[in-house]
Amino acid sequence: MIRLALISWLMCLPLALFAEVVVPAKTIRANATITASDITLKPIQNENAYTLMADVVGQEARTTLYAGRPILFDDIGPPAIVSRNQIVLLSYQSSGLKILTEGRALQRGGVGDRVRIMNLDSRATLFGQVQADGSVRVSN
Template sequence: MIRFLPLCILFAMPAPADTVVPTRTIRAQSVIVDTDVTLSAAELPNGYTRIADVVGQEARVALYPGRPIRVDDIGPPAIVTRNQLVVINFSSNGLLISTEGRALERGAVGDRVRIMNLSSRATLFGQVRPDGTIQVKQ
């Protein structure tokens, strides 16, 4: 039984995994392409292990070469930028109201952003839709 103890310890240790790291400095709000990243032999609990998961995403913070990319460091690319004119939609019980507004924050599809209704100057919150409009919910 003592002879099997070293084998149990050997198999209980996790195998090292590859982690995605930048090959160059990537500025915040830049979209990551496949030449920007590579795999490095390191293990990080909140890091990416596949390049395909990172390519096409937008850097939320500056990413430096050799440092692992963490889950919170990147996200979907923003389709609404700050100060952009957007269409605001509100719907309730069959009533649809559309008006023009100004985005006060950047946002990707599904993000909750602050917007200003240009006709009333009221500040609202809404969700970014895939077509770039903002859906306001009550």
């Protein structure tokens, strides 16, 4: 009777399902672009990891990625097109007003990333979003 109750109880427990997640085949250094030969699939239980290799290939490692460990969503991003200390075009647009000036990037960033920029005229530090053409759009 006790054995039957134990088996019934165990059958009610959720099973840990393992899905294949993307892991580095070798150590990938920060700021390196990930290629198909750098990654592989491994059965691991992790909800915050990539499951499709196509989502990872072509992205840039934000931190060092170690072989065999899952690649998490925050570990990679679009390749940087703006480098630290690079002079970039700043644009601000609001209610018909458009301002263009130059700024110095205070950090690296890829398309869509929010980066800190120093306005070269006023020396003010601003935040803006990196655009596909390498400029930075500043918003209020």
